[in-house]
Amino acid sequence: MxxxxxxxxxxxVEFDPLVLKAMSTPATSHVDPSFITSFGNAIRLAKQVWLAPSGQPFILSGSGTLTWDMTAANLVEPGENVLVVNTGIFGDWFAECLSVYGGKVDQVRAAFGDIPTLAQIETALKSKSYKLITVTHVDTSSGVLNDIKAVAELVHRVSPNTLIALDGVCSVAAEEIRMDEWGLDVVMTASQKAIGVPPGLALMVVSQRALQVAANRKAPPTTYFASFKKWLPIMQKYEAGQPSYFATPPVQLILALEVSLNQFMKEGxxxxxxxxxxxxxxxxxxxxxxxxxxxxxxxxxxxxxxxxxxxxxxxxxxxxxxxxxxxxxxxxxxxxxxxxxxxxxxxxxxxxxxxxxxxxxxxxxxxxxxxxxxxxxx
Amino acid sequence: MxxxxxxxxxxxVEFDPLVLKAMSTPATSHVDPSFITSFGNAIRLAKQVWLAPSGQPFILSGSGTLTWDMTAANLVEPGENVLVVNTGIFGDWFAECLSVYGGKVDQVRAAFGDIPTLAQIETALKSKSYKLITVTHVDTSSGVLNDIKAVAELVHRVSPNTLIALDGVCSVAAEEIRMDEWGLDVVMTASQKAIGVPPGLALMVVSQRALQVAANRKAPPTTYFASFKKWLPIMQKYEAGQPSYFATPPVQLILALEVSLNQFMKEGxxxxxxxxxxxxxxxxxxxxxxxxxxxxxxxxxxxxxxxxxxxxxxxxxxxxxxxxxxxxxxxxxxxxxxxxxxxxxxxxxxxxxxxxxxxxxxxxxxxxxxxxxxxxxx
Structure with a gap:
């Protein structure tokens, strides 16, 4: 133009021309063999981009915000404690989302432009038993970067049962994240940031440990669309080269995602x-x-x-x-x-x-x- | 190709070339004046396509399934009765979704290939007080069409406080639906059907009466992403020509939606x-x-x-x-x-x-x- x-x-962000071209792929059935292959590729590529060979990707219509619902609804049960490491308004909003699903949220905060210290986080972690800690890697409102590697080390040391969720909306595929190596349980993002695909995809990779926690819930989550249980077999089937249906996948966006993630992995x-x-x-x-x-x-x-x-x-x-x-x-x-x-x-x-x-x-x-x-x- | x-x-379905072209629009900010205009147009056009001048459209990333969550989470409170008019598996699944949000679901069913009679529905409606009745207009699994006009007349006559929700996923913008005239409270669809836009949008129009019911809930809904309260100001602002943020809107899909709905209204x-x-x-x-x-x-x-x-x-x-x-x-x-x-x-x-x-x-x-x-x- x-x-x-x-x-x-x-x-x-600005998109690669081949990614945009995939967005205008003519009508393709969500069970077409070529699409099944592409969706499977996108799932496999997500594990590579997240540096999470053992992780389980979820790729669905939505936005980064929906990945908060998925994390909160599936991993937190009403009354359980959650610690939010807050560096801007995305921390505030994620905290609100966690509360909606019954989480009892505490927050560690810093002044605008700064991050909470590890000592602050350690004190909080030792004060009670937390089911989940959430960290906004890059708060898009402030441009502040949390040291997720150091936070993860701390959590593994002082509160090893606490699940670690990283809001990586403005960081995944750009900031260094080694999901498996650092022992992160959830790493969320959206397509329109460093993933390089137009907005419309909610993207997350979940650890096997977190999947187990979700599978062993006392009560089912109060969500239908954002339920791990609904989406897990879909992701597993498409990765195995078979179609499966829960909700119609956003075919063009997923084709664009395959193109984009493929480009990343060519360079590494x-x-x-x-x-x-x-x-x-x-x-x-x-x-x-x-x-x-x-x-x-x-x-x-x-x-x-x-x-x-x-x-x-x-x-x-x-x-x-x-x-x-x-x-x-x-x-x-x-x-x-x-x-x-x-x-x-x-x-x-x-x-x-x-x-x-x-x-x-x-x-x-x-x-x-x-x-x-x-x-x-x- | x-x-x-x-x-x-x-x-x-097969898409118009101009709709596909809009899908590959280069990176555009979700608060860009040109996008604000387009999003506002899409919202206004939805009211025309739904024949619902008094209705409130919701246009967001997702799929038809997400509109079930939005209906169930916002309009049904735990323990309230819902009647599902079931003509195939989409009725079964919607019923499951309603249960997830605490609805007590009864179903009227017919043999495969048929629809429940009005007498069946009337008997059910008179048996207890229903907060909501849901009808799958066209069940994509069976190709069966419900007579929503007749069902709506019946509900208004025998149970006027019951909200009427139409799952119009395989019908909106193709089957005759006169949302305002027939007094429907929710009419849901997804982009990839008769709307003529690639998959990735959850689309619904909600009556003012249903918005009031949602606003007067005893307890807040157990969803963050699917909350009317979160999306209503966004829709109102964009329609009024102002940007607003809850989650990044799927810019390219919404531009494609504007193109498609515009084409419909040219013909009427x-x-x-x-x-x-x-x-x-x-x-x-x-x-x-x-x-x-x-x-x-x-x-x-x-x-x-x-x-x-x-x-x-x-x-x-x-x-x-x-x-x-x-x-x-x-x-x-x-x-x-x-x-x-x-x-x-x-x-x-x-x-x-x-x-x-x-x-x-x-x-x-x-x-x-x-x-x-x-x-x-x-």
Whole structure:
């Protein structure tokens, strides 16, 4: 499209042309042999992308939010304790979702732009018995990155029966996640972030341990559509090359997912992680050069998938967003209700990060530079 | 695609090229002004297609199954009575979904291929107080059509407080439905049927009366993703031309939905209903000519969106499906667990029905004729 503006928000991200092409595949039966093969491939590829050879992928119509329901409804029984490691509004919302399914939620929090310390989490974990701990890997509202590896080590040490759920919506397939090696039980995401597929898929991989916990529930979950029990045989059948029906799978989105995940694995996840670090560094260095302050309090807690940047003093947020848009670049405003007028967000995921030759990051940097100059801030 | 086989199953159906083109729209922010307009249009168009000017559309990532959860979770409280008018396995499954949310489900049933009588339904309605009655308009497993207009009249007469929910998955935008005029409270569907959009959208329109019932619940629903309360402000905001966030909307699917619904309204719903009747009649007449018996016991209870056909005696189902596939036509096997080896199903919806010049119905008829001849059955 001639008038297409570069979509540099923290999802939906820019998509590869072959992924978009798969989106317009003509009508295909969800039990067509070619689709069964593709769905099976997507399930197998998800295990590779998540670095979770022993995990069980779930791929269904929905969004990242639906994966919260799946986690909460299947793994938490009414009255059980859940600990939420909160670094922004996605932590608040996940906590609300867990409560809806009867979870008794405690939260460890940090100031805006920071992450809770391991000591805080350890104290909480020792205070009572938690069925589940949830961590937002990258809170899309703040651009803050939690150290899930360290949190997982801590949980395994001090509360080994607590299941570990990672909200990886703005991180899976970009930030380093080694699901099996780190002993994570649930890693959730959505298609429109670093997965590189238009929005419409809820994606998660679940450990065998968590599947067992769900299978051994005292009472069935209060959900039909988000039930592991309904979807597990579907995923197992398609992976085994057989059709099965619970709800019609989103054929075109799953074909697009197969294309995208295949592209990742051609390069390998290690390279993909490294390239996201590289792209993020390049963009953050430019921000520093322009005298812009980012929301995360230090580099260690800053996500590689997006950057949340405070507006320069005296600048109305709308002015920067507008001039970037006029330069053909779409970025996102702030999202945290207490701070949303003070900062904006730039996503740098998927092709924009792993194919620097496309010049997406360069274009944002240059548009931002021009915008700041025109506002007299550079 | 050169090797594309005509997809004549009861969904996914064949799609219009402009709908498919919208599916591959490049990355677009869910708060982009152009998308806000399109989403608002889709919401307004849904009211027109459903003939429900006073209704409230919900358009979200999911499938038809998710609309069951939304209906059950928001409109039924634990312990309340629900009456399911059952004409096939989709009735069985909806009943199961209602039970998951605490509904006490009674069912009125008919023999395979028939619908329960109004007298049966009336007796049930008078036996106790029902919060909700559900009717599968067209059961995709049997090709049977319920007379929702008559059922609605009956309910309004003998049990006026009972909410009326229509599972319109294989009927909305093809079978005659006058939601406002007939006083229906919920009319559900999915994108991949007569709506003419690839699978991935859960679609429903809810009456103001049902929204009130949901708003006045004694206890909140045990769902987060399927909660009316979460989605209602989103739908209202987008319709009013403002962005709002609960979960990322499936941008490309919604753009495709706008294209498809727009096409319907150019022709008008009356013509669209009539053309589906016409296409169905043409196909069923051919079946009769070939000596094939259809599953519905008479024409009055036969759907216009698909035809379920018994295999001729002595013919293995696989033989017909295989020879049709070799002729470039994909149809579906039986789905009802007790009868699935005895019949097959042919969908005739969307462009295949309303654009006879495409020759889709002719191609199926001719492929079926050749198949029967080669099997010595014609």
């Amino acid at each position: 001639a008038d297409h503006k570069l979509c540099m928000i923290p999802g939906p 996840m290690e390279k993909r992680f490294a390239k996201h670090v590289e792209a993020s560094k390049k963009f953050k260095q430019a921000c520093a050069r322009f005298g812009l302050k980012i929301v995360p309090v230090n580099d260690k807690v800053a996500a590689n998938t997006l950057t949340a940047i405070y507006y320069p003093e005296g600048v109305q947020g709308g002015e920067i967003l507008k001039s970037l848009s006029q330069a053909g670049v779409v970025v996102a405003g702030g999202l945290h209700p207490e701070h949303n007028t003070k900062y904006f967000r730039v996503g740098h995921m998927n092709v924009s990060a792993v194919e620097p030759e496309l010049g997406h990051i360069d274009k944002v940097i240059s548009a931002l530079e021009n915008s700041l100059k025109s506002l007299g801030k550079l | 050169a090797d594309h086989k005509l997809c004549m199953i009861p969904g996914p 719903m009356e013509k669209r209903f009539a053309k589906h009747v016409e296409a169905s009649k043409k196909f069923k007449q051919a079946c009769a000519r070939f000596g094939l018996k259809i599953v519905p016991v008479n024409d009055k209870v036969a759907a216009n969106t698909l035809t379920a056909i018994y295999y001729p005696e002595g013919v293995q189902g696989g033989e017909i499906l295989k020879s049709l596939s070799q002729a470039g036509v994909v149809v579906a096997g039986g789905l009802h667990p007790e009868h699935n080896t005895k019949y097959f199903r042919v969908g005739h919806m969307n462009v295949s029905a309303v654009e006879p010049e495409l020759g889709h119905i002719d191609k199926v008829i001719s492929a079926l004729e050749n198949s029967l001849k080669s099997l010595g059955k014609l």
